[in-house]
Amino acid sequence: MQSNLAPVAEAEFSPLLVAKGITKTFDRTRALQGADFELREGEIHGLLGANGAGKSTLSKVISGHYTLDSGDLSYRGHEIRLRSTRDALRIGIAIVMQETSLVPDLTVLENIFLPELGRPGRLDYSRLRQRGQEILNDLGQGDSLPFDWEVRRLSSAQKQLVEIAKALGVRAKLLIFDEPTASLSPGEAERLFDIMARLRDTGHGLVFVSHRLEEVFAITDRVTVLREGRTVMNARETASLSQADLIRAMVGAELGAIYERKESHTQQNHAAVALEVRNLSSTPAVRDVSFAVRKGEILGIGGLVGAGRSETVEAIFGLRPRSGGEVILNGKKLGADSPKTAIRAGLGFVAEDRRTQNIVPDLSVKENLLLAHLGAHRGFFCSYASREKKVKELLGKLGMPEERLADSSMLNFSGGMQQKIIIARWLLLEPNVLILDEPTKGVDIGTRASIYAMLRDIAAQGVALVVVSSDFEELLGLSDRVVVMSDGRTTADLPSAMLDEESLTLLAAPRTSMVRNTEMLNELARAHGGSGFWALLEHDRLICLNAVVSNPALDPGFKAGEARELSATRIPEALRLREPIFVPEPDGSRTTLVVPMTSPRGHDLGWVGLSLPTDRPLPAPETIKSRIDTMAATL
Template sequence: MNAPLPKEPKPPLLLARGITKAFDRTQALAGADFELNEREIHGLLGANGAGKSTLSKIIAGHQSFDDGEITYRGYPIKLRSTRDALRIGIAIVMQETSLVPDLTVMENIFLPELGRSGWLDYGSMRKRGLELLASLGQADALPLDWEVRRLSSAQKQIVEIAKALGVRAKLIIFDEPTASLSPTEVDRLFDIMTRLRLSGRGLVFVSHRLEEVFTITDRVTVLREGRTVMNAKPTTSLNQAELIRAMVGAEIGAIYAAPHVMTSDVKAPVALEVRNLAAGAAVRDVSFTAHRGEILGLGGLVGAGRSECVEAIFGLRPRTGGTVLLDGKALRPENPRAAIRAGMGFVAEDRRTQNIVPDLTVKENLLLAYLGAHSGLGLGYAKCEKKVEQLLGRLGLPAHRLMDASMLNFSGGMQQKIIIARWLLLDPKVLVLDEPTKGVDIGTRASIYSMLRDIATDGVAVVVVSSDFEELLGLSDRVIVMSDGRSVADLPSAVLDEEKLTLLAAPRTSMARNTALLQDLTRENGGAGFWALIEDERVICLNAVVSDRGADPGFKAGEARILAETRIPRALRRRECIFVTEADATRATLLVPIRSPRGHDMGWVGLSLPNDHKMPPPEAIKFRIDTLAASL
């Protein structure tokens, strides 16, 4: 481990050959190969249980391996601990961060130094901490004095990365780093990763999100059942289908169940209605309805308050305002039992800590909600025998495995299916799922999607919270977008794509300047200002300020409209920076395209004025909008 480092490090940075590792009777790795160059981001892919986490942990010294060999910078190594790994420059950024929540950002960054003897020099630590954050381009984003418990998961990750740099890591493994990040946070992480690559480091990117793999990696290695089935292929030479085939060993069709039959016109009865829900600081004002037989998506960035919102609905979290109606009847706050009795099921976000009871068998876990709903002294398990049997068929779980002593031996996907089935035993009217595919591999995801689709088809209102926008759009019929604890949009998913969702979900703080602009425009000129996305024959309104009813464009923030249904179809079709008068001659509208400095199309800002109004010069308005856009 203390091998002297060669003067001229030769590629590859790391070479692992024929690595095997067995836990108990399971062979986690059965001959895995892996190589990593300097200046490279290498994707390590595989379905759940393929061994990618095990391999990462072996490389990072968290676990030992049984057989095979690893060379690092040309020298064979056999690490006995993470400390060994850190000393030679190998670090891992884990999914569940290994930070100490009560210590400050700075103390966490230099945590490995606390293991050394001698005094700590806080002055030089602060200086180096600032340098490290600056090298990540995050100097202002993260106060060094904050306790880590105050940070968002994206910020924690940056601390982890800084910590790796603090020990001068040459090789950094990112284990599913994007799992809990919103799209903008993912972008920022990718910026950081690109910087690290430029500085000559070798990065391993463990993921099962294919789009991200294509975006960020140079080469890809795929593991399946503990073996390397695709070794270090350049990413550009691959397509998505090839990767999926390598990961699951077979073709899988479209992973989202049957395209939506648009049932939203024929409105089914409302099963769940949430009115002006508030719960502490995280949930301020959320309203929506969910109909029977539909899958309703609840989207937003991390920190938008989605999980808190559904927890407050189900009663796991105290409400501070608003009402929740299930089948028209108000639910008592802070009482999950009442919610369950009224017909609600809830699959919480964190399987291990919120759903699974580890000391009970699989069967008792499956029957847990049934046990809670069952009245009487005994268990009453015999009464639901038949239903359990049917469910097992649906889950693809052999009956004898019900007796397994622990759920934890199952894959994440099967665990999740059992937890979902837990609620199906109660015939819920509303089933709420928070991040139902978190930590579930791509093959099993598809079966969870079709399971949810089936549940909805049976007449259940399914509410799904997801930070994966692709999943949200692919799965749901309708999407409620949340931002800063408020529901800001309610749109059919057919009119949305990931980019539009990102714009809709933007934090209110970034919307504030836009709102200020619209307010200024309407104050000075009267009429109505709006910010909208326009596509073919449809407009999606992101923000609107109406000061003069007579100029109301016919849509509100968070709404989608067919152009013909608005009051300004002509202007919306022409999209020009002049005041276009409508056919009925009641109002005139001007539209200015808005582009971010990075060239992102951010839609249009418009100003509608009553026709009898004095029209301001279009150039002056365009100038102000462009000024705002340049600073976005």
């Protein structure tokens, strides 16, 4: 391998991998449509993008899980064609995934050297043990893995370390980390970054795929952003970028274009609350979720993949055990014991995965349509005839001829028609609240519009709808109000007219600092009897990430998730000056300190503000500033 190294022109920056114009299509969805990517030796390269932008697909093309449809891939100056992950591993490309490539019943040592087990000949365990120890020493983790334990006994962080050691065991030069911190605690993530930095310093090329902007800023050297399968920001120096730059590239919207949505569904809804969720938790995915939805309202639940949205709605419906909080349906507490209880109380639920959670393949179309009826029905026989009239009415709306009911399988229908039948399954029961998890997943664009129309129609009849969606455009277009979730918590609850894709992306991004930041804002606001906020400022615009108001008179004029022109807030003067002192507003209502928050590597994490009444002695700005700095330094 050493012999045919390409001549090194720039010793410092030789490209390890270059991908040009990669395309990849699955069935009908075009996951990649001309993606470019370049990775150097000795760098950590962030690969970013919104849900479905193609990050994971590109990672899997590079690591040989998928073969590309068209485009060029070259590794160390040679064109390569990967037919399998073995091909990729042989030349030194490895992917570190979440515990997927480990064999739980084999020991740590056997897992690290799994590829060796496939070779003929005897295994020299003492030599393997020695090599394994060397690899761990190189990573600075000399004694953190018990070699003789079965992998099933390890924590997720330890399993990840085994994956990394396994990649180094085959002398991988290029390592892809796909959302590596998703199941790690902050301390474990810190240790992982330490390992990644060591790998970079020993000349490895690392790809870091993540939703977490703070981590991207903390660890990467350059960043590439994908949108809709194309590269929209190609290998820019991380140091030259701001959070807003990245979000703009991910979303594709022009900053400053705060458009007011002028659609009928922005009007206030004063109908009775149909479903209320208070501090719901279902460990580990759901930690603290609260929201309410009124009759006739469409409530969107937004967030990134892994935010705990599906788990939340499953816990509401009784498909998943709850560990805390309560659910109130039509003023009555709803137990968590089984879906049957929820259905009889007036709840309906279209689960995310049609094939595994909704369709019963061996029953006819008619019986699939009547399945929820069968579940809710009390009696010995099926009593399908009792729903005949309603079935006919629904079929008319769906545009499906009645004779197709007798079809023996749902699977002969298109995805869109399958979805409509599943939705109709619940409408037959005339529920008070209908929850839909990714209602247009795998549905072609043409049919989507008719599903949206169907949902609006259902809401117009007074049904409360809760729609979970990863497609922010769909979420904003369909919902009256959006609840944003991140890391298992609700982080914002706003009318969709006040949101755009950009602010939604900002709110949805999981922030390691959010919990501690909220704590700090709460303490500051309470201790001094004022209000605190955390916001990003750019030009003359503010995007609020979090706001805590302990004194209603001092409301800054914006809430978490809202974007405002500075002049439209109640503290324009302080926001304009941004001086390290308390700045009184001309109207005399309050005085405000605005302090920048900076990460240890010097990145803008936004601004923290504290508004206090003018009639009381003010605390020293320095003590508050040092408090904020101390917190930022530990992020």
